[in-house]
Amino acid sequence: MSKLTADGASPHGGSGQPGTGPAESAAPGGYRRSVGSRQLQMMAIGGTIGTGLFLGAGTAIAQAGPSLIIWYAAAGVLLFFVMRALGELLTARSSAGGFADHARDYLGPFWGYVTAWTYWIMWVTTGMAEITAAGQYVTYWYPDFAQWKTALISLAVLACVNLISVKIFAEMEFWFALIKIAAIVGMILIGLGVLLIGFSDAGHTASVTHLWADGGIAPHGIGSSLMTLQIVLFAYLGVELVGVTAAETKDPAKNIPRAINSLPLRFGLFYLGSLLVILSVVSWQEFRPGTSPFVAAFSKIGIPAAASIVNFVVLTSALSSCNAGGLYATARMLRTAALNGHGPKVLTRMSKRGVPAVAVLASAVVMAIGVWVNAVDPGHAFVYITAVSTGGAITIWSIILVTHLCYRRAARAKQAPQSPYRMPGAPYTNWLVLVCFAFITVLIAWGTDTRMALYVIAVWFILLALGYPLVRSRRGAKRPGAVEDSQAPASIRDPA
Numbered sequence: 001m002s003k004l005t006a007d008g009a010s011p012h013g014g015s016g017q018p019g020t021g022p023a024e025s026a027a028p029g030g031y032r033r034s035v036g037s038r039q040l041q042m043m044a045i046g047g048t049i050g051t052g053l054f055l056g057a058g059t060a061i062a063q064a065g066p067s068l069i070i071w072y073a074a075a076g077v078l079l080f081f082v083m084r085a086l087g088e089l090l091t092a093r094s095s096a097g098g099f100a101d102h103a104r105d106y107l108g109p110f111w112g113y114v115t116a117w118t119y120w121i122m123w124v125t126t127g128m129a130e131i132t133a134a135g136q137y138v139t140y141w142y143p144d145f146a147q148w149k150t151a152l153i154s155l156a157v158l159a160c161v162n163l164i165s166v167k168i169f170a171e172m173e174f175w176f177a178l179i180k181i182a183a184i185v186g187m188i189l190i191g192l193g194v195l196l197i198g199f200s201d202a203g204h205t206a207s208v209t210h211l212w213a214d215g216g217i218a219p220h221g222i223g224s225s226l227m228t229l230q231i232v233l234f235a236y237l238g239v240e241l242v243g244v245t246a247a248e249t250k251d252p253a254k255n256i257p258r259a260i261n262s263l264p265l266r267f268g269l270f271y272l273g274s275l276l277v278i279l280s281v282v283s284w285q286e287f288r289p290g291t292s293p294f295v296a297a298f299s300k301i302g303i304p305a306a307a308s309i310v311n312f313v314v315l316t317s318a319l320s321s322c323n324a325g326g327l328y329a330t331a332r333m334l335r336t337a338a339l340n341g342h343g344p345k346v347l348t349r350m351s352k353r354g355v356p357a358v359a360v361l362a363s364a365v366v367m368a369i370g371v372w373v374n375a376v377d378p379g380h381a382f383v384y385i386t387a388v389s390t391g392g393a394i395t396i397w398s399i400i401l402v403t404h405l406c407y408r409r410a411a412r413a414k415q416a417p418q419s420p421y422r423m424p425g426a427p428y429t430n431w432l433v434l435v436c437f438a439f440i441t442v443l444i445a446w447g448t449d450t451r452m453a454l455y456v457i458a459v460w461f462i463l464l465a466l467g468y469p470l471v472r473s474r475r476g477a478k479r480p481g482a483v484e485d486s487q488a489p490a491s492i493r494d495p496a
Helices: 037-046 051-092 099-107 109-141 147-164 166-196 222-226 229-235 252-261 263-281 293-301 306-339 357-376 387-412 428-446 452-472 483-487
Strands: none
Touching (some): 051 252, 051 263, 051 306, 051 387, 099 306, 109 357, 147 306, 147 357, 252 263, 263 293, 293 306, 387 452
16 A cells, blocks of 8 residues: 555645646645546446346336336436536535535534535445445355355455555446446347347237236335335435545536536436336336346346346446445545544545545445455345435435535525536425425335334434534644635634
8 A cells, every 4th residue: 555644735725745747636635636527427327327226126116017117217306406406516616525515514514524424324334235245146156155255355356446546446437337338228229129120039028018008007006106216216326426526526617517417318218218128028017026127128038148147237336336435435525524523633644646545444444344244144234234325315415405505595695606507496496305305204214124224324313413522622623634615605614
């Protein structure tokens, strides 16, 4: 590992370190702008495609039938507004800490503390779940290879990648995303061929009438269909990763809006397009909980080794999620908490390559608990360590929306810089999305299998409240390297 140095941000937001060339220009907080437009676009796409689509959609289809397409469209609209709010915040003011810094500035130190640590624990537990899933996927090919060994190897390799440089991390994410995109586009094209030309045995039964003729759009009733909303929302987990990469993105004022503006197209193609084709080729009645819709469709069409193809895709999807959210995002949020005085100062230290190496190692060590759980109880490991993800995601997305409301108020009072990239319909769209999130939270509480997520998140907030007084005395201290705070409105900046 390269030698660590204290974060030496220059007065202009640079790293203060030699060797920062045009390819990796200086950025706020000592980071390097190493993530290019090509990589950011693929990371944004990869953040919206995960195991929730490749695997979780099978369970949701069995419960909601074709109406699942409606809920994916509705959730996509909600998340688009969240991202537009985030995009306005990020383009109004550069911040090394992403939306956690904005929450701190506009909502107060406590909410910056809550945002950073909640986002950290959300992705650490998700990372545990993903390395668990990776272990399960590998046992498909190698049944005798212990699940915990795959989890450990995956975590070690991804941690090393994150420690080397942001550029290598971004390149790996580019290829992970490309594999997922190829699988979905291939499924759509093959499915359209079956529907339009009628080749393969599936051509005799494939029809768009499957979308409404096999018991209706919501065959089990609207109540049962609505209960899949929390599954759908979980599938979009990671869409906000663009907000974490902002400080390390080249030309963020141009590339962040471009990535966010393409969300409707990506949602429409990858989620709605794939589900429309799959449910036209295969009737929803043929899906079973726990069965990948892609495996079912490939098998119906008669593609050889369909299960192995999808297994490889979901393996890369799990590794991608662990790489981007489990290690990259958690390290940045952990360092942000430390910069705000809400964590050990050692977590602020950067490597010579502009990587928060101590924070990466700390996240990896905590994620190693997932390896232990895999060794102790591999059969239930995935269930044990995913309860907090959905509740944490709704919490973070809601904080982004409320932060944006407070930012708009400050901007109107000329206490904050105006952004040319404005969220449409605000503040009404903010409140509409928040009401929808509250409704989905009620659905989560209603379901006996899902309400544990709320118990976990409630316990987490109690722990945060108890821990805040321990770090509150450090709140007024100037954060090392957090020079971008000088751009924040004076009226909402932390007292010295």
